[in-house]
Amino acid sequence: MPEIDTKQAPQSGLSGIIKEAINSPLLVPLLAILTAMVVGGVIIAMVGGNPFAAYLGLAQGAFGSFKALSETAVWASPYIFAGLAVALAFKGGLFNIGAEGQLALGAVTSAWVGYALPDMLGITLPPILHISLTIGAGILAGALWAAIPGALKAYTGGHEVINTIMMNYIALNMVSFLLNGPMKDRTPGNVIARTPEIAESARIPIIFEGLRVHWGFVLALFIAFLAWWLLWKTTVGFEIRTVGMNPDAAKYAGINVKRTIVLTMALSGLLAGMAGAIEVTGLNYRHELGFSIGYGFDAIAIALLGKTHPLGVVLAAILFAGMRNGGTRMQFLTQIPVDIISVIQALILLFVAADAIIRYIYRIKVEEERVTLTRGWGG
Amino acid sequence: MDWRRFGFIFLVIAVLFGVVVAIGSKADSPVLIITSMLATTIAVATPLTLGALSGIFCERAGVVNIGIEGMMLGAAFFGWLAAIYMNTIFGFAPLPSLLIGVLFAMLSGGLFALLHAVLSVTYKVDQIIGGTVINILAVGVTGFLNRQLFFEKGSIFGGQVPHAPGVLPRIQIPFLADIPVAGRIFDQQPITIAAILLVIIAHYVLFYTPWGLRTRAVGEHPRAADTVGINVAFMRYANVVIGGMLAGLGGAYFTLESVPSFEPLMTNGRGFISLAAMIFGNWSPFGAWAASLVFGTAQALQINLQFYRPLIPDQWAFLQNSYIVGLAPYILTMLILTGIIGKTTPPAADGVPYEK
Numbered sequence: 127m128p129e130i131d132t133k134q135a136p137q138s139g140l141s142g143i144i145k146e147a148i149n150s151p152l153l154v155p156l157l158a159i160l161t162a163m164v165v166g167g168v169i170i171a172m173v174g175g176n177p178f179a180a181y182l183g184l185a186q187g188a189f190g191s192f193k194a195l196s197e198t199a200v201w202a203s204p205y206i207f208a209g210l211a212v213a214l215a216f217k218g219g220l221f222n223i224g225a226e227g228q229l230a231l232g233a234v235t236s237a238w239v240g241y242a243l244p245d246m247l248g249i250t251l252p253p254i255l256h257i258s259l260t261i262g263a264g265i266l267a268g269a270l271w272a273a274i275p276g277a278l279k280a281y282t283g284g285h286e287v288i289n290t291i292m293m294n295y296i297a298l299n300m301v302s303f304l305l306n307g308p309m310k311d312r313t314p315g316n317v318i319a320r321t322p323e324i325a326e327s328a329r330i331p332i333i334f335e336g337l338r339v340h341w342g343f344v345l346a347l348f349i350a351f352l353a354w355w356l357l358w359k360t361t362v363g364f365e366i367r368t369v370g371m372n373p374d375a376a377k378y379a380g381i382n383v384k385r386t387i388v389l390t391m392a393l394s395g396l397l398a399g400m401a402g403a404i405e406v407t408g409l410n411y412r413h414e415l416g417f418s419i420g421y422g423f424d425a426i427a428i429a430l431l432g433k434t435h436p437l438g439v440v441l442a443a444i445l446f447a448g449m450r451n452g453g454t455r456m457q458f459l460t461q462i463p464v465d466i467i468s469v470i471q472a473l474i475l476l477f478v479a480a481d482a483i484i485r486y487i488y489r490i491k492v493e494e495e496r497v498t499l500t501r502g503w504g505g
Numbered sequence: 506m507d508w509r510r511f512g513f514i515f516l517v518i519a520v521l522f523g524v525v526v527a528i529g530s531k532a533d534s535p536v537l538i539i540t541s542m543l544a545t546t547i548a549v550a551t552p553l554t555l556g557a558l559s560g561i562f563c564e565r566a567g568v569v570n571i572g573i574e575g576m577m578l579g580a581a582f583f584g585w586l587a588a589i590y591m592n593t594i595f596g597f598a599p600l601p602s603l604l605i606g607v608l609f610a611m612l613s614g615g616l617f618a619l620l621h622a623v624l625s626v627t628y629k630v631d632q633i634i635g636g637t638v639i640n641i642l643a644v645g646v647t648g649f650l651n652r653q654l655f656f657e658k659g660s661i662f663g664g665q666v667p668h669a670p671g672v673l674p675r676i677q678i679p680f681l682a683d684i685p686v687a688g689r690i691f692d693q694q695p696i697t698i699a700a701i702l703l704v705i706i707a708h709y710v711l712f713y714t715p716w717g718l719r720t721r722a723v724g725e726h727p728r729a730a731d732t733v734g735i736n737v738a739f740m741r742y743a744n745v746v747i748g749g750m751l752a753g754l755g756g757a758y759f760t761l762e763s764v765p766s767f768e769p770l771m772t773n774g775r776g777f778i779s780l781a782a783m784i785f786g787n788w789s790p791f792g793a794w795a796a797s798l799v800f801g802t803a804q805a806l807q808i809n810l811q812f813y814r815p816l817i818p819d820q821w822a823f824l825q826n827s828y829i830v831g832l833a834p835y836i837l838t839m840l841i842l843t844g845i846i847g848k849t850t851p852p853a854a855d856g857v858p859y860e861k
Contacts, residue, residue: 168647173653221633283844286573287633291777292835303828419770423641430634463652468645476638482628 131230155431155438157484158477159445175358175462187455188448194455196337202449204229206346207401207441208421209428210353211394216434217357217383218390219370224290225398226276228268230413232399234301236264237413238309240324244324256327261403268399270391271297276391277399280384294422297359305415319415330408336424347440349400350413353438356393386485397424420468448470510785510792513846514799515800520548523804524824529813535782536686542805544581544689549808550794550801551697551762552577552772555755556702556779557786557793558707558750563618566744567631567712567724568625569856571641573752574776576617580756582647584610585669585767586654588760592670599670605697607673614753615746617643620747626738629858640776648769669765696754696762703751707790720744724852727859737859740784752776774835781838798839803833 167177188198208225214224222228240260251259275289279438305319313322332340357363367377369386377383401421406413428446432438451469453464477484483491509809512715522542529538556573563570588606589686591597597605617639673694677683679693711717722730724742731737755775760767778800779793786792806828814825823829 166616169649223637271630278843282843282845283848284839284844288777288781288842289839291774292838293780295774295835296816296832299828299831306828420644423644426637427641463649463656465645465649465652468641469649470645472638472642472645475641476624479634480624480628481639482629482630 140273162473182457183459184270184452188452196339199339204401205443208425211397212429213434215394218366225425228395228398229293230418232264232268233413234405235267237321239263240328242384260328264403265399271394273392276388279343340408342404395421545805546801550797552755553797557782558785559752562748567854572637575643576752577639577756579643580610580614580753581759583613610757611750611753614749618749661723
């Protein structure tokens with residue numbers, strides 16, 4: 127492969143600005159999104175739809191009004207947490223495909239504390255305490271669930287990719303069992319596998335009267351900042367990134383690699399569990415079977431599109447949230463099934479992962495710094 | 506396969522069979538229960554066996570393929586779609602429609618694999634990411650087309666689930682299928698029989714032909730292979746596509762052999778479990794088949810217990826809960842990956858792109 131020098135002398139004037147733009151880390155992801163939209167448009171046209179009308183509906187539904195923006199923020203909140211979860215694991219050299227299971231268990235645990243705790247204690251809890259306990263229980267469940275494959279990786283070498291996937295299925299079975307049995311909403315007439323509604327005191331308040339966007343979105347932005355701070359400004363973050371880049375070097379430098387792997391997975395699961403907790407406490411006020419399906423893969427796509435950086439994750443999460451939210455309006459206006467969004471998102475991921483394709487199409491002769499993601503089975 | 510893993514496989518299968526025999530013996534004879542368990546096990550192990558063979562071809566050539574799940578799902582859909590088209594639009598009889606469906610399933614598996622080869626061999630994308638892309642793409646494409654073609658107003662099939670041409674007919678193996686009671690084991694559907702034959706063929710190809718030698722050379726030491734004139738990129742492309750076609754045949758099992766319908770996400774982790782079977786089988790076809798049978802037994806347990814549900818004693822009540830019994834294959838996978846039942850070694854250059 128030809129190596130191209132990226133560190134050329136800065137140029138002034140227009141060509142300098144263009145050079146700057148080409149060197150921007152946003153360029154390849156943006157072109158990947160554009161290319162995926164074009165390919166998606168071709169698919170829409172092939173099945174007999176009008177891609178322009180479809181995309182117009184998508185944009186309107188996503189960002190066209192206050193209500194649309196509010197709904198996009200509602201979608202974005204769990205996406206930011208789940209995307210951060212996968213991104214943080216990537217930084218530590220681990221591939222957490224288990225965000226979906228961690229999220230589901232976080233949600234179901236949160237829901238339990240939300241509806242059962244006041245009755246069990248026989249008192250009404252002050253909202254601040256009850257909300258904290260509810261979210262705290264969810265993130266604890268997620269962290270513990272993710273720490274298991276972390277420990278298996280660190281101490282037995284069992285690969286986290288397969289183990290986290292297996293634990294997704296185990297979590298799905300457990301949640302199905304709970305929602306159809308011990309935790310089922312016993313309201314007369316209810317046939318849906320869901321928990322009862324959580325108490326008023328466990329609900330995150332909404333920001334604007336009449337819109338569904340809640341303070342969980344603000345919390346998500348704050349946690350994204352916190353994740354950045356943790357990764358780049360603390361010793362723990364340094365250790366996580368060092369283990370991610372080169373575990374042998376990390377070991378030589380005196381870092382406890384095994385403990386760091388378990389900790390990275392636990393932190394990742396904590397964030398995924400928070401995604402579940404935030405949906406329960408801020409939006410649905412209960413956990414329903416099937417709501418969590420698909421979040422795991424979306425989270426991977428968001429983390430990769432965001433180049434595993436917290437700021438990138440926030441932007442990617444808002445984009446994906448907009449597409450999911452706007453997709454409904456697109457389907458309403460043009461009868462294109464909302465599932466096309468999954469195809470476009472998969473294409474975005476394809477072009478982001480294979481950025482060499484994008485660089486080839488657009489003749490971008492800049493070799494970017496490679497992000498360390500995962501290693502093979504040997505890892 | 507060393508004695509420890511062989512012993513483990515034997516033990517798990519014996520225990521799981523024992524559970525069903527102990528519960529069901531009030532209603533049926535043990536021989537009948539065991540033969541019916543065996544017949545189910547061999548059948549449900551089919552996609553796992555084919556998935557594991559797919560992984561073996563890819564990884565023996567040095568390409569990690571975690572996209573088997575997606576390849577199977579895509580193949581399950583496109584094979585099913587082709588069979589329906591042949592049957593309802595081109596007016597073929599059910600059997601030829603189904604066979605053409607199998608062909609298309611293998612073709613679509615091969616195409617997904619070609620994408621994986623482009624990503625991992627030509628563009629040197631992280632192979633686990635590349636496989637994940639395939640998985641996500643397959644979920645998206647099958648979900649979208651399934652809705653667009655069948656459930657939208659004005660779609661080709663008028664907004665209703667089309668009449669599928671059934672499933673592949675059973676084949677009674679001559680003489681063996683005529684044995685009283687035990688003959689049931691030899692009364693299987695074609696993809697299941699093909700999977701077992703393919704285990705033998707894969708073993709022969711990998712270990713007794715020049716092609717297999719070259720494949721293994723490329724997966725163990727690509728630089729040395731390159732030096733003696735083996736085209737590393739070509740061998741990797743070819744084996745990944747072969748692997749994709751095997752995964753495609755495994756996908757055809759779901760919609761053309763097991764049930765005559767397609768459900769989104771219906772592969773349900775079988776592709777991932779087959780990777781565990783491949784690892785446990787030490788990247789060898791017979792080892793992987795044995796491991797697939799263990800997972801198959803765990804699944805057959807769930808299926809066969811349903812017949813005897815009222816007979817389950819109270820102290821074993823958890824066996825009545827299909828959610829708990831359904832965990833068996835997944836927990837077994839994690840247990841095997843810990844290596845406590847014997848560590849296995851992947852090909853040396855597995856997952857490493859080759860830089861000339």
